[in-house]
Structures are given as structure tokens and as C-alpha cells.
Amino acid sequence: MSSFTISASDGSDSLPVNSTSDLSKDTLVNFPAFKIWLSTLQHSLRRQENLSHEFHKNPYVLRKIDIQSADFFKGGRLGFLKLKADVSNRDGEALPGSVFLRGGSVGMLLILQPDDIPQAEEEDKRAILTIQPRIPAGSLAFPEIPAGMLDDSGTFSGGAAKEIHEETGLSIPQNELIDMTSLALQSIQQPKDGETLQQAVYPSPGGSDEFIPLFLCQKRMPRKDIEGLQGRLSGLRQEGEKITLKVVPLENLWKEGLRDGKTLAAWALYKGLKQEGKI
Known part of the structure; x- marks a missing residue:
């Protein structure tokens, strides 16, 4: 296992990631499916800042990501990821976060x-x-x-x-x-x-x-x-x-x-x- 941080939705490099030993930070952050998923989720989380948003008073936050497995295609290209995203509010209420990433x-x-x-x-x-x-x-x-x-x-x-x-x-x-x-x-x-x-x-x-x-x-x-x-x-x-x-x-x-x-x-x-x- 390895651990590192990546950019959070506020632009800081503070989102903890626990990864498998065969998956480096560079490979993860450059994986198109991961980039699209993370960007989309972070945009949706930022929408909670709107006063009319259902979750505005107690917003959900992406607190960490646990990479559970990575499958590589021929030539070493990353193909699929299985991860668990911890998305919860300050009361400890968590949203289901088991994700299989495969892209478009x-x-x-x-x-x-x-x-x-x-x-x-x-x-x-x-x-x-x-x-x-x-x-x-x-x-x-x-x-x-x-x-x-x-x-x-x-x-x-x-x-x-x-x-x-x-x-x-x-x-x-x-x-x-x-x-x-x-x-x-x-x-x-x-x-x-x-x-x-x-x-x-x-x-x-x-x-x-x-x-x-x-x-x-x-x-x-x-x-x-x-x-x-x-x-x-x-x-x-x-x-x-x-x-x-x-x-x-x-x-x-x-x-x-x-x-x-x-x-x-x-x-x-x-x-x-x-x-x-x-x-």
C-alpha cells in the first residue's frame, strides 16, 4: 500500500488517497476516467455552496479515497479501477461511495x-x-x-x-x-x-x-x-x-x-x- 495527497475541490493538495502498491500517484491522476469522475464530483460538491441547495446547511465533503484494486491492459495502460470514496457530512452521514471506474x-x-x-x-x-x-x-x-x-x-x-x-x-x-x-x-x-x-x-x-x-x-x-x-x-x-x-x-x-x-x-x-x- 502507498499513501499520498491530491488536489481537493478547493484547489489545495490535501485530499488523502490510500492506493495499492502497483498504482502510483502520477498514473492515478493522469487516468482519464479518474480525472473526469473526480472533476465531476468536485463540481457537484461545490454546488452545495448555493443557498438553495438541499444540502447547503450540512454539506457533504469528499474526505478521502481508498483505491482497492487496479487492472492494467496490455502495454501497462491502466484500464479499470475499483475505489471507495468517503463522502460524508459533519454529522457523519455518508453517501454510498463504492465506485468502479472504467470511463467512457x-x-x-x-x-x-x-x-x-x-x-x-x-x-x-x-x-x-x-x-x-x-x-x-x-x-x-x-x-x-x-x-x-x-x-x-x-x-x-x-x-x-x-x-x-x-x-x-x-x-x-x-x-x-x-x-x-x-x-x-x-x-x-x-x-x-x-x-x-x-x-x-x-x-x-x-x-x-x-x-x-x-x-x-x-x-x-x-x-x-x-x-x-x-x-x-x-x-x-x-x-x-x-x-x-x-x-x-x-x-x-x-x-x-x-x-x-x-x-x-x-x-x-x-x-x-x-x-x-x-x-
Whole structure:
């Protein structure tokens, strides 16, 4: 174990951190997922200074962080963190603070339409699901929309285009992608002093920081090419990805992928934005 301090929300270098022996201070503070999580939390805690805030009279404070484990990817890059954050008020009332840090991902609703029907028609539209092992869910054949983690240097739209290519073999220009989460949030009145959450969905905010912007790509293709995607094997085999493609009627997407939160969220965003005439 090792101990050090990092910058607290008031700018002082006084927030205690107890870390595992394999995780240095520099590696921790430069881990993108940790930086985003800490900055977001500290901003939310500072909002308690507002007289109208529910917790103003007895504000919560981030008092310390205990790093419980760190997982490293190939090449020594930090991948996942498990930590316990002590967030409590002066009466000793603590908020649940067990956190699994993994950072941002991207999800893609890829809709294919045969080019022998009018573009304005919803009829015969198809969506692509990937079927792959998801060991945390105990599954070897989990259906979900194409998705993947965002690397440190990429943009969300670039990450989405990259994942579509890796998981389906289709090359999609970034300018053909629609960020449905950002588009939907534009229609919601955000308070000027509100929280600074990501423009994304949070599939498990009670335990993980993971946030997922959801993109839409609608592509017209020859009907035979769409049918040719059914059952195709894809994924980066050298990275352990064992992916089989499943092409389903768009109207059945919610049933085919009902166990996957991002699939249902993408379906709901598509339906809502379509209803409001924004896509």
C-alpha cells in the first residue's frame, strides 16, 4: 500500500488517497476516467455552496479515497479501477461511495435500409446486433448494439466509427453519425449552475462511472448486402473478440436486445427524436 495527497475541490493538495502498491500517484491522476469522475464530483460538491441547495446547511465533503484494486491492459495502460470514496457530512452521514471506474464508451444504433424502397419509409429497416461473450453477465452469447470503450486519444464520433468497422466490417464516415444523446439534451432546459455530467447515458450510476454517448447511423444498401451480414463473424480476434452479427427488423430491436440497457436507451432515443422530427 502507498499513501499520498491530491488536489481537493478547493484547489489545495490535501485530499488523502490510500492506493495499492502497483498504482502510483502520477498514473492515478493522469487516468482519464479518474480525472473526469473526480472533476465531476468536485463540481457537484461545490454546488452545495448555493443557498438553495438541499444540502447547503450540512454539506457533504469528499474526505478521502481508498483505491482497492487496479487492472492494467496490455502495454501497462491502466484500464479499470475499483475505489471507495468517503463522502460524508459533519454529522457523519455518508453517501454510498463504492465506485468502479472504467470511463467512457460509445454505442451505435446502426440502421440498414434496402435501397429498393423509398428513403422516407420505415418499412423493411433493419438493425444490427452483435452476439458475443460477456463474462461479467455470465453469458457467451449476449445480444447488444455495437459498442466499445473509448481510447485515451479518440473522439466519441471517431470511436463510434471505429467500433462499427471493427464489429461489423462497415466503413462509416464520422460525418454520417448522429449523436442522439447530445441532440436529445439540446431540447432540455439545463440550469446554468447545474451539474456537469457527460452528454451520455449512465447505465449503472449506482456503482460505475461508465457513460455512453449513443450514436445513430442510417445506411442504405442493396438488400442482398444486408442479408449477407446475417451471421457474419467479426471482431478483433487477436483481442479476444468473438462476435457474430445478427440482423433484426428495426421494429423488433427492443425485444431482441431487451437485456442490454444501451440497446433499449438507443431505441428510446431514436423513437423520441423521430417523433419530434429531429432525425
